[in-house]
Amino acid sequence: MVTVKLYGMPYSTCTKRVYTTAQELDDVKVDIVPVDLASGAHKDPAYIDNYHPFGIIPVLEDEDGTKIYESRAISRYLVAKYGKGSPLLPDSSDIKAYGQFEQAASIEYSSFDPPASSLAFEKVFGPGRGLKTNEELVKKYIDTLNAKVEGYERILSKQKYLAGNTFTLADLFHLPYGAMVNDLDPSILSSKPHVKKWWDDISSRESWKAAQNIQL
Amino acid sequence: MVTVKLYGMPYSTCTKRVYTTAQELDDVKVDIVPVDLASGAHKDPAYIDNYHPFGIIPVLEDEDGTKIYESRAISRYLVAKYGKGSPLLPDSSDIKAYGQFEQAASIEYSSFDPPASSLAFEKVFGPGRGLKTNEELVKKYIDTLNAKVEGYERILSKQKYLAGNTFTLADLFHLPYGAMVNDLDPSILSSKPHVKKWWDDISSRESWKAAQNIQL
Numbered sequence: 001m002v003t004v005k006l007y008g009m010p011y012s013t014c015t016k017r018v019y020t021t022a023q024e025l026d027d028v029k030v031d032i033v034p035v036d037l038a039s040g041a042h043k044d045p046a047y048i049d050n051y052h053p054f055g056i057i058p059v060l061e062d063e064d065g066t067k068i069y070e071s072r073a074i075s076r077y078l079v080a081k082y083g084k085g086s087p088l089l090p091d092s093s094d095i096k097a098y099g100q101f102e103q104a105a106s107i108e109y110s111s112f113d114p115p116a117s118s119l120a121f122e123k124v125f126g127p128g129r130g131l132k133t134n135e136e137l138v139k140k141y142i143d144t145l146n147a148k149v150e151g152y153e154r155i156l157s158k159q160k161y162l163a164g165n166t167f168t169l170a171d172l173f174h175l176p177y178g179a180m181v182n183d184l185d186p187s188i189l190s191s192k193p194h195v196k197k198w199w200d201d202i203s204s205r206e207s208w209k210a211a212q213n214i215q216l
Numbered sequence: 217m218v219t220v221k222l223y224g225m226p227y228s229t230c231t232k233r234v235y236t237t238a239q240e241l242d243d244v245k246v247d248i249v250p251v252d253l254a255s256g257a258h259k260d261p262a263y264i265d266n267y268h269p270f271g272i273i274p275v276l277e278d279e280d281g282t283k284i285y286e287s288r289a290i291s292r293y294l295v296a297k298y299g300k301g302s303p304l305l306p307d308s309s310d311i312k313a314y315g316q317f318e319q320a321a322s323i324e325y326s327s328f329d330p331p332a333s334s335l336a337f338e339k340v341f342g343p344g345r346g347l348k349t350n351e352e353l354v355k356k357y358i359d360t361l362n363a364k365v366e367g368y369e370r371i372l373s374k375q376k377y378l379a380g381n382t383f384t385l386a387d388l389f390h391l392p393y394g395a396m397v398n399d400l401d402p403s404i405l406s407s408k409p410h411v412k413k414w415w416d417d418i419s420s421r422e423s424w425k426a427a428q429n430i431q432l
Contacts, residue, residue: 053367089308092305099289102286106287109325148270
């Protein structure tokens, strides 16, 4: 069992993304090192200099001292290093599976994340910092998500997961913002039968449940 | 030499991204199959059914019939298949290089693409469809890009490219929207010395010049 440090916070969507990935691996324990955004710890010059050039969270510090940021990159790194051969991350030598996986991972980044994270900001994270919700933008993000879900339904009516019939990081990456979207408007992920089935499946994984109860 | 089909358009940023990648490889010729967005060819039910479930461009059709969409996924697929061992895309068995590459590729997707593509939409693609530019949003996207460029400067003051001292797809992915950003406001990518040097370097590659002169 290896123990890695993750500079982050339990409520952070991107911290949860990495934590969920680690839970899918047999031999990785994650110790969260809190970076208190409320007190501006992420803007400390020493943090920016040593951990994250953009002053955000999370950052991984591996046992050998390797540091990586960007939650999806950290997740890929953890699987590549500690989950060799795992179907979570197809190797590029299996060109067909690799192409399908990268396609699915990119769909999450281009089609799902922008409206989902913007909706979460408008309704939850922004108001948490005292900003007023812009209802016109909320409607725009929900409309976009509903339109994108039609593409997801087309994909998921032909295969069980986004990259094929096996659960991969491309599905997992949806969990943190997907859960917020689902809380804010349960109709989005439940209006299409195959999307609903997929969402119910991936959101009931033990790894994700654990990420919602991170203990410092 | 292999010839692949790319359903796209010469003016499309994402089509140019894939075309540039192919130009970096010795043995890949790309034939563009035009999908005329102006006439709504991308919303044709047969196109959505057979090529792209989200009704957008580009889509690759490989010689063996394999189809992949999402420009970054297509680019990775082309390098993995036809540029084996190329430094453009580190293999996951080289864990350090792989982690650095995925981190850099994710920076492009999370920090650069959202404000850059939104700025391009507000100032170029939107008005091209008869929409009025929202100058408040333009200012917001430019402010975001200027803030992100500070993180880029911190990275590029320590290494030549985003994933280390070698040019990779993570740099290349910036080219299409970077060029539009640079046309719209040349100060963004030239205000910081290391960012300017990086941009001048990557934007002068022959592969990118070729992508700006795609012949159908």
